Amino acid sequence: MVTNFLFFFVYLLNFVTTESSLVNLTILQTAVAKGAVCLDGSPPAYHLDRGSGTGVNNWVISVEGGGWCQNVAQCLLRKNSKYGSSAKMENQVYFSGMLSNEQKFNPEFYNWNRVFVRYCDGGSFTGDVEAVDPGTGLHYRGARIFKAIMEELLAQGMNKSENAILSGCSAGGLTTILHCDNFRILLPNSVKVKCFSDAGYFVNIEDISGKPFIQQFFNDVVTLHGSAKNLPPSCTSKLEPGLCFFPQNAAQQIQKPLFIINSAYDGWQVRNILVPRGTDPKGAWNNCGANIKTCTPDQLKVLQGFRLNFLKALEGLGPSSTRGYYINSCFAHCQTQKQASWFGPNSPRLFNKTIAEAVGDWVLERNQFRQIDCPYPCDKTCG
Numbered sequence: 001m002v003t004n005f006l007f008f009f010v011y012l013l014n015f016v017t018t019e020s021s022l023v024n025l026t027i028l029q030t031a032v033a034k035g036a037v038c039l040d041g042s043p044p045a046y047h048l049d050r051g052s053g054t055g056v057n058n059w060v061i062s063v064e065g066g067g068w069c070q071n072v073a074q075c076l077l078r079k080n081s082k083y084g085s086s087a088k089m090e091n092q093v094y095f096s097g098m099l100s101n102e103q104k105f106n107p108e109f110y111n112w113n114r115v116f117v118r119y120c121d122g123g124s125f126t127g128d129v130e131a132v133d134p135g136t137g138l139h140y141r142g143a144r145i146f147k148a149i150m151e152e153l154l155a156q157g158m159n160k161s162e163n164a165i166l167s168g169c170s171a172g173g174l175t176t177i178l179h180c181d182n183f184r185i186l187l188p189n190s191v192k193v194k195c196f197s198d199a200g201y202f203v204n205i206e207d208i209s210g211k212p213f214i215q216q217f218f219n220d221v222v223t224l225h226g227s228a229k230n231l232p233p234s235c236t237s238k239l240e241p242g243l244c245f246f247p248q249n250a251a252q253q254i255q256k257p258l259f260i261i262n263s264a265y266d267g268w269q270v271r272n273i274l275v276p277r278g279t280d281p282k283g284a285w286n287n288c289g290a291n292i293k294t295c296t297p298d299q300l301k302v303l304q305g306f307r308l309n310f311l312k313a314l315e316g317l318g319p320s321s322t323r324g325y326y327i328n329s330c331f332a333h334c335q336t337q338k339q340a341s342w343f344g345p346n347s348p349r350l351f352n353k354t355i356a357e358a359v360g361d362w363v364l365e366r367n368q369f370r371q372i373d374c375p376y377p378c379d380k381t382c383g
Contacts, residue, residue: 023095031149039122065171079138106356108359113157126143128225167197169199200260201313209279235250257362259369265292
């Protein structure tokens, strides 16, 4: 028994150390003077693993995800966690998937300058409220954090880059969409800028009870964080600011090339948008929400409807010669930072391409990948 345990431990340790590397946390103390601080007032942070060889002048940035806080109570909870304070963040994180430094695990970006931006504002880096409530000590300064970290990376050498990619997962994927054009503005014109969003295409649909839960939630986030002035003006000039937190409304006018990676059966969206807390008091969706293979025929019918609504919201962006997308049917959320779903022998494939291969083709302009998977359960590569 002990021998088996030791074998498993050694195997696990070898798996972690070969597919990923530990990268130190950098606390950006100089941001405090700019008011660019986390919810608790602590300085923002990031992790940087330097590029080498042919990738030394290329940069890829991944913005951390982690939901949002829509009211003071939720933000106070975040304030005492790594999602609201750099004092609570790990000193090191593993870089894997799109951040891996090994070519066999990350064929295109392994030797680029790879950055992981920590998420500690709770508003997808859009907030900017000057006043700080002395009773709570909460700071809503996400937009300032984004600018301060990007300025720091420019000083670290990104200003001389040939290619600069902004990406992110979940709430970080939404950040990528909302800030794509802002990112372009911060960089010299000589830099080739592109953005890809992973699991950040949150759709405005009603929940299973027929209520617009996510619409109200995003409206509360935008109001609390004072986000309106940092959302795309092309959207806020036509719609209420809360609606411009949705990619289907905000991404239409993005000028820079954008690649969207998402599951049409996004597990997080199913559990939190389609079936949010309070809509399923008897827990009928608990198993289905955790594993699509356990869903009843009636639940699958609802999920197929969700997929159609998702695709409708995506198609609503209209045509674009620079936009690409990889929409698979895996019951997943965030696929670029996990080695198993990014690039490997058993990774999901769409038209025989892994996510890493499709993104690489699009970034390096070998192929404008635009593919949507067939409905569940036809894709046998999801595992």
